[in-house]
Amino acid sequence: MKRIALLLVAAAILAGVIAFTEPASLDADDSAAPLYVTTIPPGYRDWRLISVSHEAGKLNSIGAVLGNDVAIKAYREGKLPYPDGTIIAALHYGHVPSAENNKVFGQAQSFVPGPPTNIQFMVKDSAKYAATGGWGFATFVDGKPAAAASMKSCFPCHNQTKATDLVFTRYAP
Amino acid sequence: MKRIALLLVAAAILAGVIAFTEPASLDADDSAAPLYVTTIPPGYRDWRLISVSHEAGKLNSIGAVLGNDVAIKAYREGKLPYPDGTIIAALHYGHVPSAENNKVFGQAQSFVPGPPTNIQFMVKDSAKYAATGGWGFATFVDGKPAAAASMKSCFPCHNQTKATDLVFTRYAP
Numbered sequence: 001m002k003r004i005a006l007l008l009v010a011a012a013i014l015a016g017v018i019a020f021t022e023p024a025s026l027d028a029d030d031s032a033a034p035l036y037v038t039t040i041p042p043g044y045r046d047w048r049l050i051s052v053s054h055e056a057g058k059l060n061s062i063g064a065v066l067g068n069d070v071a072i073k074a075y076r077e078g079k080l081p082y083p084d085g086t087i088i089a090a091l092h093y094g095h096v097p098s099a100e101n102n103k104v105f106g107q108a109q110s111f112v113p114g115p116p117t118n119i120q121f122m123v124k125d126s127a128k129y130a131a132t133g134g135w136g137f138a139t140f141v142d143g144k145p146a147a148a149a150s151m152k153s154c155f156p157c158h159n160q161t162k163a164t165d166l167v168f169t170r171y172a173p
Numbered sequence: 174m175k176r177i178a179l180l181l182v183a184a185a186i187l188a189g190v191i192a193f194t195e196p197a198s199l200d201a202d203d204s205a206a207p208l209y210v211t212t213i214p215p216g217y218r219d220w221r222l223i224s225v226s227h228e229a230g231k232l233n234s235i236g237a238v239l240g241n242d243v244a245i246k247a248y249r250e251g252k253l254p255y256p257d258g259t260i261i262a263a264l265h266y267g268h269v270p271s272a273e274n275n276k277v278f279g280q281a282q283s284f285v286p287g288p289p290t291n292i293q294f295m296v297k298d299s300a301k302y303a304a305t306g307g308w309g310f311a312t313f314v315d316g317k318p319a320a321a322a323s324m325k326s327c328f329p330c331h332n333q334t335k336a337t338d339l340v341f342t343r344y345a346p
Contacts, residue, residue: 049218052225052237054268054284064225064237064345093345095227101341104333111227113345160277168274172237172266172286 034131034155037123037138038145041068044089044121048072051172054095062095062113065169081134081165086124088167092117118146122158122167133159133166207304207328210296210311211318214241217262217294221245224345227268235268235286238342254307254338259297261340265290291319295331295340306332306339 047066055061067075070085094114101110119140126134137154139146158166220239228234240248243258267287274283292313299307310327312319331339 046221048220049222049237049239049264051286052235052266054227054235055282056284057280057282059282062225062227062235064222066222091222091345093225100334104330104341107230109228109230109232111229112343113224116346157277161273168277170285172264173289 035129035136036148036151037121037136040140041087041121047089050075051169060095061092061117062111063090063092065090075171082124084124084126088122090120135166208302208309209321209324210294210309213313214260214294220262223248224342233268234265234290235284236263236265238263248344255297257297257299261295263293308339
C-alpha cells in the first residue's frame with residue numbers, strides 16, 4: 001500500500017512537473033507571415049521571476065517579467081542565444097498610485113499595479129519563427145491575442161537588441 | 174528497473190519539493206524584543222510572484238514581491254490572516270533609467286532594476302512573533318541583517334494595515 005501510495009504521489013508530482021515544464025502550445029496563425037503566438041502558454045503565472053520593469057510616458061506601466069524553466073536556466077547560466085523552448089512572459093499593469101500606502105507613508109511615493117494592460121510572450125523556436133529571429137511574439141489583452149497588425153512592430157524593435165538575442169530584459173539578482 | 178527508476182525520480186522530486194517548501198529557518202536574535210528574522214529564507218529567489226512595486230521619492234526603488242508556497246496559496250484563496258509558515262519576500266532595486274532601452278524606444282521612458290538595495294522578509298509565526306502581530310520582519314543589505322535599531326519602524330508601520338493582516342502588497346493577477 002505504501003509503495004502504491006508513493007507511486008501515486010510520484011505520478012501526481014510528475015504530472016505536475018511535466019505540466020509545469022511542458023513547452024507551451026505553439027499554435028500560431030499559419031495563414032500569416034510572420035507567425036505570432038496565439039495561445040497563452042499554460043502555467044505562466046507560476047513561473048519564476050526574471051525581473052521587473054517600469055515604462056513611464058504613454059505606456060505608464062509597471063511589469064513583471066517571468067520565465068519558464070528553460071528561460072530561467074539560460075538566464076542564470078548567461079548563455080546566448082536562448083535555447084528553443086525558452087518562453088519569456090511580460091505581465092504589464094497600469095502604474096497607479098496607491099492611496100492606501102501613501103496614507104501610511106504620509107507622502108505620495110508608492111505605485112502599485114493597477115488593472116492588467118496586457119501580457120506579452122516571446123517563445124523561442126528557431127525553425128518555426130525563423131523569419132523573426134527565432135522568436136514568436138505574442139500580446140494578449142483580456143486573454144485574447146492582439147490584432148496581427150499591431151504585432152508588426154515587435155520584431156523590428158526587438159531586433160535592435162541583437163547582442164542579447166533580441167531580449168531587452170536582464171536578469172535581476 | 175523501470176519501477177526503481179520511477180521511484181528514484183519520485184524521491185528526487187519529492188526531495189526537491191520538500192526542500193522548496195520547507196519553512197525557512199526562523200533564527201532570530203533571542204536577546205532582543207521584538208524578535209527579527211536574521212537568516213535569509215533559503216530558495217526565496219525561486220518563489221512565485223505576488224506583485225511588483227515602485228517607490229518614488231527618497232526610496233527610489235522598484236521591487237518584486239515573491240511568496241513561498243504557503244503565501245501564494247493564501248493570497249490566491251484570499252484567506253486572512255495568513256497562516257503560520259507564510260513568508261513574503263520583497264526584493265528591492267534602485268529604480269534606474271535604461272539608456273539602452275530608451276535608445277531603441279527613441280525616448281526616455283524605460284526604468285529597470287539597478288543594483289539591489291535590500292531584501293525584506295515577513296515571516297508569519299504567530300507564537301514566536303506575537304509581540305509584532307505574528308510577523309517577524311527582516312531587512313538584509315548585501316546579505317547581512319540590518320541593524321536592529323533600523324528595524325523598529327517595521328511593525329508600527331505595517332500595523333496600520335490591519336485589514337490585510339499587516340501586509341501592504343496585494344496579489345497582482
